[in-house]
Amino acid sequence: MDIREIARRAKVSTATVSRAINRVPTVDPQLSRRVWKVVDELGYYPNTQARALVSGRSRIFGLIVSEITNPFFPEIVQTFENLAVENNYEILLTSTVHDPKRMESSVRRMIERRVDGVAILTFGMEESLLEHLRFRKVPLVFVDVGPDAPHIANIRIDYQNGIRQAVQHLAALRHSRIAFIAGPHHLKSAMARRSAFQHAMAEIGLPSTLIVEGDHTLEGGMRALNELIGMRRKQPTAILCSNDMTAIGVIREAYDHEIKIPSDLSIIGFDDIRLAQFTTPPLTTVQMSQVELARLAFQALMDETERPSLANRGSEYTLVTSLILRRSTALASSP
Amino acid sequence: MDIREIARRAKVSTATVSRAINRVPTVDPQLSRRVWKVVDELGYYPNTQARALVSGRSRIFGLIVSEITNPFFPEIVQTFENLAVENNYEILLTSTVHDPKRMESSVRRMIERRVDGVAILTFGMEESLLEHLRFRKVPLVFVDVGPDAPHIANIRIDYQNGIRQAVQHLAALRHSRIAFIAGPHHLKSAMARRSAFQHAMAEIGLPSTLIVEGDHTLEGGMRALNELIGMRRKQPTAILCSNDMTAIGVIREAYDHEIKIPSDLSIIGFDDIRLAQFTTPPLTTVQMSQVELARLAFQALMDETERPSLANRGSEYTLVTSLILRRSTALASSP
DNA sequence: ATGAAAGCGCTAACAG
DNA sequence: CTGTTAGCGCTTTCAT
Numbered sequence: 001m002d003i004r005e006i007a008r009r010a011k012v013s014t015a016t017v018s019r020a021i022n023r024v025p026t027v028d029p030q031l032s033r034r035v036w037k038v039v040d041e042l043g044y045y046p047n048t049q050a051r052a053l054v055s056g057r058s059r060i061f062g063l064i065v066s067e068i069t070n071p072f073f074p075e076i077v078q079t080f081e082n083l084a085v086e087n088n089y090e091i092l093l094t095s096t097v098h099d100p101k102r103m104e105s106s107v108r109r110m111i112e113r114r115v116d117g118v119a120i121l122t123f124g125m126e127e128s129l130l131e132h133l134r135f136r137k138v139p140l141v142f143v144d145v146g147p148d149a150p151h152i153a154n155i156r157i158d159y160q161n162g163i164r165q166a167v168q169h170l171a172a173l174r175h176s177r178i179a180f181i182a183g184p185h186h187l188k189s190a191m192a193r194r195s196a197f198q199h200a201m202a203e204i205g206l207p208s209t210l211i212v213e214g215d216h217t218l219e220g221g222m223r224a225l226n227e228l229i230g231m232r233r234k235q236p237t238a239i240l241c242s243n244d245m246t247a248i249g250v251i252r253e254a255y256d257h258e259i260k261i262p263s264d265l266s267i268i269g270f271d272d273i274r275l276a277q278f279t280t281p282p283l284t285t286v287q288m289s290q291v292e293l294a295r296l297a298f299q300a301l302m303d304e305t306e307r308p309s310l311a312n313r314g315s316e317y318t319l320v321t322s323l324i325l326r327r328s329t330a331l332a333s334s335p
Numbered sequence: 336m337d338i339r340e341i342a343r344r345a346k347v348s349t350a351t352v353s354r355a356i357n358r359v360p361t362v363d364p365q366l367s368r369r370v371w372k373v374v375d376e377l378g379y380y381p382n383t384q385a386r387a388l389v390s391g392r393s394r395i396f397g398l399i400v401s402e403i404t405n406p407f408f409p410e411i412v413q414t415f416e417n418l419a420v421e422n423n424y425e426i427l428l429t430s431t432v433h434d435p436k437r438m439e440s441s442v443r444r445m446i447e448r449r450v451d452g453v454a455i456l457t458f459g460m461e462e463s464l465l466e467h468l469r470f471r472k473v474p475l476v477f478v479d480v481g482p483d484a485p486h487i488a489n490i491r492i493d494y495q496n497g498i499r500q501a502v503q504h505l506a507a508l509r510h511s512r513i514a515f516i517a518g519p520h521h522l523k524s525a526m527a528r529r530s531a532f533q534h535a536m537a538e539i540g541l542p543s544t545l546i547v548e549g550d551h552t553l554e555g556g557m558r559a560l561n562e563l564i565g566m567r568r569k570q571p572t573a574i575l576c577s578n579d580m581t582a583i584g585v586i587r588e589a590y591d592h593e594i595k596i597p598s599d600l601s602i603i604g605f606d607d608i609r610l611a612q613f614t615t616p617p618l619t620t621v622q623m624s625q626v627e628l629a630r631l632a633f634q635a636l637m638d639e640t641e642r643p644s645l646a647n648r649g650s651e652y653t654l655v656t657s658l659i660l661r662r663s664t665a666l667a668s669s670p
Numbered sequence: 671a672t673g674a675a676a677g678c679g680c681t682a683a684c685a686g
Numbered sequence: 687c688t689g690t691t692a693g694c695g696c697t698t699t700c701a702t
Contacts, residue, residue: 012688012689013688013689013690014689014690015688015689015690015691016687016688016689019687019688026687026688027687027688028687028688031687031688050694052694053694053695053696054693054694055694056694
């Protein structure tokens, strides 16, 4: 069943069927009705492949994430998908699982399917792969790590705002020995969080000496707390974590050590994944809205795609972070 | 840049380029090399849309889930995607968010993109929508709720096995007042779990009177525990939950009531989502392997698709559940 | 083994 | 306002 079949049955040309289906306003209402009648009767659905082939636009956006099983991403994927449905796009989702080969195959698949744009949410990426995409002038949007170039939009994260709030919140609760569990060194976003912490501490005259390396996983958080506990120095009364999973690991490990949160130890996370609402106690954390992030990314792609003539100096967007108070922080116990 | 460009530069016909790229064995190795050289130099990627149009196969599988933000699904999506990459397929993922309109648009999008098969993991679906898919003879695979029909594969879940193990494990720990927090009534899978519980209890001569309704959410688990606590009857010493999120809610609420788990109350979940490993204490649960489920679903689709001639009586697969012991159960305290 | 040419289903000039 | 027709980029007969 194809457009010709519809044309034949509605006794019009294929061009008219095409116009009717695409709601071109100039088509005679009566003919249009005739066409739609047949379309509905036969349950005809236009073939997107053919459309894409002739129009040169696939109406597919690529979405590259580092790991769909990382709780940070499902919300983003859902929002992206919601927007896609609203705007008649499809999402081609690939998860690189931190494997360069997978990253490469992601890019290849995107190109083969002729996506109209790609959002890259991997918090780090090989420059070389980009070339393939840039070479084809595929609109791109990055979070945090993108280069400045035409057709490349960047979403910058304002880490400082939220982290300053977190640090000052702890200081106000009379904490002075505030530790930071950092993310992996090779992650630009993790390093940015770390410097934001140091900066925020310095602003209020506190030393940021208690910095321990984590890896943004729950297990990493557990290890980091043990490291902190094992230190010969005075122990921290509060810990700021580079992401929520780390904080959840800390909470879990604290439980095993019978350290009460928040009375013995205050914890603040980063990201505000949904799970943070459901830890015991609910986690105070710096929000980096996944919904907002997805919206910005999608919008950036749409902007580039729908009006390609425009200012292609590579637009910049900023996502502001801010503290969400829940119940994992309290006044510092004894000084 | 298209296949003609390659043909011109390699001084062969487009047919030969096509054959070389598709590794048709009869093509002269020398010509083939010439073609590949040009392909690599120009960074040529075949246009999948055009391929699909002429071959009639899109190499896209649809994957319909009820909510990507439900922790049960990311693992499935990841496994599906892994298999897709291995087998040169693409995934068209849609999340229905329990909205019939979205379900409808999912199906429409699948058809428009001419997917080669659809895996439906929504644990419940409108019969009417199926018609569109079945009408087009799109291979389908369902979990738990599919009808028996040609081209429709079904993955049946053996709830009984795991739930019996769970109940007997609790009984062995001398629990006799074992409660069950059920899932929503309208979910076939939830009802199956409930009957499996009743059956397993009856087998060992225990009454299954302590059944409370939940809704498979964390909040539902919290409410359910309160309901159980508020009951005038003797309270349960162990609770089996219809899914892990419910169990996590129970744990969370128990913490607020200073009920110690497992010493005061044993908890068992169902699903074994990854998170179950990281609750405090780690959750003993009935595993329904998401990886295995995804594998079966993908395999079913591949089987239907790659050899469509075969036994299309609608194949059946079974996924067995079994108990995973962790640390949320203990001997019943006082009788 | 290779090439010429038809055609997958649709859209967009162009003509009328 | 509607119809005719030429492709979009590829695979696949059918000849050679």
